[in-house]
Amino acid sequence: MLDLEAVDLRIDGRDILRDITVRSDARRLAVLGRNGSGKTTLARVMAGLTPPSGGSIQIAGVDVTRDRRGALAAVGILFQNPDHQIIFPTVEEELAFGLTQMGMPETEVRARVQDTLAQFGKQAWSGAAIHQLSQGQRQLVCLMAILAMAPKVIILDEPFAGLDIPTSLHLHRVLDQAEAALVHITHDPRIIADYDHALWIEGGMVKMQGPAAQVGSAFEAAMIELGGRDDLTDLSR
Amino acid sequence: MTTERSVAQIALFTALIAALGLIPQLTLAFGVPITAQSLGIMLCGTVLGAWRGFLAATLFVGLVALGLPLLAGGRGGLGVFASPTAGFALGFPFAAFVTGAVAERLRGFAIGWSAGIAALIGGVVVLYIFGITGLAIVLDRSISEAALLVTAFLPGDAIKAVLAGLITAALYRARPDAVASRS
Amino acid sequence: MISLTSPVDTRAHSLPAGGKLLALCLASVALFAVRDVWVHLMAALSVLALYALPGRIFFVHGVRRLWPLWPFVAVILAWHVATGATQDGLLICLRMLSAVGLANLVTMTTSLSEMMAVLRRLLRPFGWLGVNLRAIELAAAMVIRFTPVLALKGSALTMAWRARSRRRAGWRVIVPFMVLALDDADHVAEALRARGGFDMDRTT
Numbered sequence: 001m002l003d004l005e006a007v008d009l010r011i012d013g014r015d016i017l018r019d020i021t022v023r024s025d026a027r028r029l030a031v032l033g034r035n036g037s038g039k040t041t042l043a044r045v046m047a048g049l050t051p052p053s054g055g056s057i058q059i060a061g062v063d064v065t066r067d068r069r070g071a072l073a074a075v076g077i078l079f080q081n082p083d084h085q086i087i088f089p090t091v092e093e094e095l096a097f098g099l100t101q102m103g104m105p106e107t108e109v110r111a112r113v114q115d116t117l118a119q120f121g122k123q124a125w126s127g128a129a130i131h132q133l134s135q136g137q138r139q140l141v142c143l144m145a146i147l148a149m150a151p152k153v154i155i156l157d158e159p160f161a162g163l164d165i166p167t168s169l170h171l172h173r174v175l176d177q178a179e180a181a182l183v184h185i186t187h188d189p190r191i192i193a194d195y196d197h198a199l200w201i202e203g204g205m206v207k208m209q210g211p212a213a214q215v216g217s218a219f220e221a222a223m224i225e226l227g228g229r230d231d232l233t234d235l236s237r
Numbered sequence: 238m239t240t241e242r243s244v245a246q247i248a249l250f251t252a253l254i255a256a257l258g259l260i261p262q263l264t265l266a267f268g269v270p271i272t273a274q275s276l277g278i279m280l281c282g283t284v285l286g287a288w289r290g291f292l293a294a295t296l297f298v299g300l301v302a303l304g305l306p307l308l309a310g311g312r313g314g315l316g317v318f319a320s321p322t323a324g325f326a327l328g329f330p331f332a333a334f335v336t337g338a339v340a341e342r343l344r345g346f347a348i349g350w351s352a353g354i355a356a357l358i359g360g361v362v363v364l365y366i367f368g369i370t371g372l373a374i375v376l377d378r379s380i381s382e383a384a385l386l387v388t389a390f391l392p393g394d395a396i397k398a399v400l401a402g403l404i405t406a407a408l409y410r411a412r413p414d415a416v417a418s419r420s
Numbered sequence: 421m422i423s424l425t426s427p428v429d430t431r432a433h434s435l436p437a438g439g440k441l442l443a444l445c446l447a448s449v450a451l452f453a454v455r456d457v458w459v460h461l462m463a464a465l466s467v468l469a470l471y472a473l474p475g476r477i478f479f480v481h482g483v484r485r486l487w488p489l490w491p492f493v494a495v496i497l498a499w500h501v502a503t504g505a506t507q508d509g510l511l512i513c514l515r516m517l518s519a520v521g522l523a524n525l526v527t528m529t530t531s532l533s534e535m536m537a538v539l540r541r542l543l544r545p546f547g548w549l550g551v552n553l554r555a556i557e558l559a560a561a562m563v564i565r566f567t568p569v570l571a572l573k574g575s576a577l578t579m580a581w582r583a584r585s586r587r588r589a590g591w592r593v594i595v596p597f598m599v600l601a602l603d604d605a606d607h608v609a610e611a612l613r614a615r616g617g618f619d620m621d622r623t624t
Contacts, residue, residue, distance in 0.1 A: 239609065239613070239617070240552075240555065240617070240618045241609040241610075241612040241613050241617045241618060242605070242606065242609040244555045244558060244559050244562075244609075244612075244618075245562065245605040245606070245608040245609040245612065246602065246605040246609075247559055248558075248559040248560075248562035248563050248566065248605070248608075249562070249566060249570070249601045249602070249604055249605040249608070250601065250605075251559070251563045252562070252563045252566040252567040252569075252570050252601070253570055253597070253598065253601045255563070255567045255570075255571075256567055256570035256571040256574050256597075257574070257594075259567070259571040259574075260571060260574040260575055260578060273591075273594065276591075276594070280594075280598065284598070296556075296559055296560065296563060297563075299539070299560075300560060300563055300564075303423075303532060303535040303536060303539065304423045304424045304425060304527045304530065304532055304535055305423055305424070305532070305564070306423070306424050307567065310488075312488065313424055313527075314424045314485075314523065314524055314527030314528070315444065315523035315524065315526050315527045316485065316486075316520040316521070316523040316524035316527065317523075318523065319448060319516075319519040319520045319522070319523040320488075320489060320492075320516070320520050321489075321492045321516065375516055375519075376492065376496055376512055376516070377508075377512045386495065400591045400594075403591070404591065404594050404595055404598070407592075407595045408595055408598055408599065411595065411599055412599060412602060415599075415602050
């Protein structure tokens with residue numbers, strides 16, 4: 001499903017990612033790392049938004065960097081801030097956009113939008129103005145927009161940071177029911193406890209990868225150890 | 238620059254011009270409360286450059302015409318283009334274009350100066366040519382009589398041009414690659 | 421974003437937008453061609469009658485939107501009374517009020533989507549010349565989406581300023597405001613690319 005081969009990324013002469021190789025068919029994959037470790041950049045590379053300087057990426061058999069049309073059906077990405085993702089003023093338009101982009105005829109787009117809204121019991125939202133929705137509701141709109149496109153893999157870039165516990169649990173449940181494989185980028189090992197596979201990124205390189213429970217506890221131990229030191233020079237960049 | 242980035246920057250700057258008119262007045266120099274909207278037009282030119290600045294200002298004027306209340310004080314709609322101040326609204330895209338074009342040609346100067354001078358030529362001189370012509374037509378006055386009507390606003394707009402220079406220079410320090418007239 | 425379309429449903433709402441705009445153009449040209457003060461008085465009264473037809477709320481709303489014109493009316497009337505050409509002054513003021521009134525009337529009775537549809541028709545020839553019409557539509561949608569977002573962020577910035585200053589927020593607050601807008605633009609461009617962006621147009 002996910003196939004990264006020796007991925008490098010240099011920006012302005014600085015190594016952001018170095019030699020990242022991941023091959024995984026896990027349905028739930030976690031990418032752990034501190035702020036500034038390069039995990040968010042990795043998410044963008046995986047989604048085909050940032051072309052790597054070296055190496056290759058295949059998601060569900062699609063070269064997502066070059067084949068943008070194929071990428072739409074292969075991978076979707078949920079950003080941390082819904083305001084960075086929602087382009088249109090109404091819920092309906094936002095959901096319809098990605099589908100139109102996939103080349104779907106208009107009548108089908110409209111039907112799929114209504115189906116998706118109905119699936120979440122949010123038919124009332126179709127004409128709603130985005131700016132009147134709460135942050136959690138806007139995040140749900142982003143999620144619906146991606147689920148409507150039915151990609152094989154969904155990348156989550158800490159989309160639940162800043163949401164209250166019930167909202168975040170609700171969105172988690174929605175994702176658990178999704179057929180797509182999930183790649184969850186996070187700094188919090190607790191929320192990926194039941195994942196299959198995990199990747200620990202440090203300084204743009206893979207520090208450890210393996211079963212999620214194992215990587216998660218090693219990461220957590222290391223983070224607590226770091227945080228315990230009385231040394232502000234190590235505050236994340 | 239990708240098409241997506243160009244379109245997004247044009248759209249966000251259009252929204253910025255509108256937002257500058259919506260925020261409860263910013264107090265500028267000397268405690269003169271002014272709406273910062275025409276400042277937004279100048280900044281479109283100095284930051285986005287001539288063409289993209291022109292497009293952002295055109296989008297702004299177009300959406301006002303379609304009926305969105307984007308002008309300072311929530312004004313908008315077709316009435317704007319029949320009112321005495323129509324020339325100012327119609328002049329926005331050209332003001333932004335000239336501001337951008339002049340800024341691009343003054344690369345020899347320090348950025349604050351080039352942006353300030355460009356804003357004065359585009360955002361004040363060009364804008365006033367359009368504005369005064371509009372006033373003259375709607376109010377049936379001669380050009381010089383119409384010009385007399387707006388002289389009171391000149392000092393405020395000259396201050397805005399200076400501020401456009403200062404702001405562009407400060408933005409250049411924060412985000413050097415964001416200022417089109419210098420890249 | 422709230423458009424200026426009146427929530428009071430009038431019969432004019434169901435007239436075709438293109439027809440209303442054409443009528444507005446013709447009426448405006450006529451208003452500027454006629455130089456008889458009595459004709460202008462009749463025209464202004466007719467516009468007033470049009471505003472009164474849908475009822476009181478619509479009338480009050482419409483008249484309030486003409487209010488920003490009062491300084492011009494005051495200056496023109498004062499000028500012409502002083503120079504002894506009162507009738508000319510009256511004509512100019514009536515003409516201005518009728519023209520703006522009619523234009524506002526079209527805006528108040530036409531929804532944003534109808535206006536967009538007319539614009540789309542008008543722009544279609546430019547599409548044949550290679551202008552990217554989809555980019556224009558997308559940009560317009562983004563402006564409507566992001567104006568309230570930016571206005572909110574702007575007020576948050578001025579508030580953050582006031583929290584640490586005795587004086588009101590000055591021009592300096594515009595710099596971080598622009599940085600915010602530019603950053604937002606980058607994020608939106610990325611979201612746009614995540615869903616295909618404009619590459620899709622090129623391949624089809």
